[in-house]
Structure formats: C-alpha cells, structure tokens
Amino acid sequence: MKTYREELWFETSTRRAYLNITPQVEAAVHTSGVQEGLVLVNAMHITASVYINDDEPGLLNDYDRFLERLAPHEADYRHNLTGEDNGDAHIKRQPARIIHDGFYCNRRYAATTSLAARVGT
Amino acid sequence: MKTYREELWFETSTRRAYLNITPQVEAAVHTSGVQEGLVLVNAMHITASVYINDDEPGLLNDYDRFLERLAPHEADYRHNLTGEDNGDAHIKRQPARIIHDGFYCNRRYAATTSLAARVGT
C-alpha cells in the first residue's frame, strides 16, 4: 500500500483566519501518485480545524459570526485561568470538519470540495 | 488492497429531509466483499451531511429543531446575497457527522449504527 505524508505550515496575522488550502491538498495528492485512496487532512494545532464548505466570502463571514455566537471570545472561560486567552477557540473548533474525502478520482475530488483551514489562537 | 466505490443518489421534495441510508450502505459493504476495512460515507453535496444517530422520529424532530435554532433559515446570511437562499444549510451541515465506521465485522456494523443522510438545499 502506497502512503504519502506532507506537512503544510501556515501563519496568520489575525486571531482568526480562513485559508483555502485546496490547491496544496490537490498538489499533495498529485505528488503522492495514489490513484485511489483516502486523503486525511488534519489540523495539527488544537484550536485550528479543517472547514469543508464553500470558500465564498459571504459564507465565511456568516460562519465566523456563527462561531462567535456559539462561543464568544469575550465570554468567561475557565480555560483562560491557565493564562491562555483562547478558551473560545478550543470550543469553536469542535463543530468544524476534520476529514477531507479523496476516496474518488482526482477529478471529482477537485470538483466537489472547497477546503479551507481555520486558524485560531 | 481491495477497494470499492459506489454513488448513491437521492432526491427529496422538501427543503430538508432525513433519509435512512443504512440499508444501501450495508448492501454496498456486502457487494464490496471486503471483510475488514473502513467505509467512508460522504455527502457529496455541500449542504448535505451524514448524520449518525438513531433513526427515531422524535429525535429527528428534536435534531431538526436544534439545527433550526443554531442557524435559522430566515436569519440574515451574507451568503444569500449571492442569489442563493441556503446560507442556513451551509451552517447546519457543520455539526453533523461525516464518517461512518465500518471497521468491524458486518454484524457489529449493522447492530450499532443507524445512519441517515440529511439532504438540504
């Protein structure tokens, strides 16, 4: 069985950001040479997550406000008593999606998924 | 390594619907001939998702109201400025589950999971 693994690193200047990483994932699939298989795209930082949905500015704005409503940054989090200030980000990541489906051929995979990583701190 | 892929297509007459697709998934697993492996059941439409929970009418009603509370259809979504009217559906899909676990033998797999696809537009 052929496997391929690649690390992608991102840095953002804002507390929350949505990065479209579909091109990087497609490139990794291409590099792997795997014709049929599974792509696992996993955010390795605990307050980041993989968002699988349209990369449409209005929707990203809607989703960001949805997350802020779910777990407001300014609310009272016991986690912040540790000295961190990202209690909300730990919660916000929970509803997002972690798995990217590349079980199909590259064409479908490219056609059906717009994938962005939410980076939070 | 043996792999098998099948597309299931659904059409609904209502804006939101819950379809129990467990029989189709079981049939696909049977057809595949795979004895031990992973089944990935992925909703290929971005406002649909795979719901893994009991197929009990009261619970589906509870869950539907939960989703409507989380992201009301009538709320103001910037995504709808694109001409679409499904901003809520893009958000509603986020908390649902995308992965169906078939790592075990068919008996357990059948016994433990009730799987339905939520179809939204």
Add this chain to the structure above:
Amino acid sequence: MKTYREELWFETSTRRAYLNITPQVEAAVHTSGVQEGLVLVNAMHITASVYINDDEPGLLNDYDRFLERLAPHEADYRHNLTGEDNGDAHIKRQPARIIHDGFYCNRRYAATTSLAARVGT
C-alpha cells in the same frame, strides 16, 4: 495490509463524564505494530463521542457548559416520549469529533493529541 482492532469498555458513575483514553489508544497502536497508518477511534455507543482537544480541567468545564447550553438536559425532547431521558445526549454528541489522526509516526501522534471520550447516557 496489517490491521488491528481492539475494544475498550468504560463505565462511569455520572451521567456525563470525560475520560482521557489517550494512553489506551497509544498502547493499542503500539500493540498493533503498525508504523504508518490510520487509527480510527470510534465511540460505539450513540450518545458517547470522541472529543479531541486538551484534557485541561477548565476547558472540560467550559465544554461541558457549552454542550449544556446547546442542548439542555431539562429541555423538552420528543425523543424522551419513547421512555428514554437522553434526548439531550443524542444532540450533545453531534459537535464532537469522531476521528483520531494517527497518520503520522507515533511520536507526533503522542505529542499532538489529547483525546478523551465523553460518555453520556
């Protein structure tokens, strides 16, 4: 292809509990002898789920209150008309994470993930 499967059983004295099962998962990965692959950690009870986030007491408290806000135990659930009283637990499990990523070598896997199973009834 090498595969390995193990069942972990847990019992709790409280309605909701967070158990850190990372050591058990690491032990299973070690026992499997697999050097590169995928670990699927799936909660086989429908109101339990796999939570992938820090095992920090403040955060667990925050998350528990978040879930209770999302789906209060005392709210009115049609599912409870079946005679059960866990309508909230069926909903609470939805935003949690089901997949544990062990695609990487054991070192990273150990270093990056703190995994706990939420057990609900």
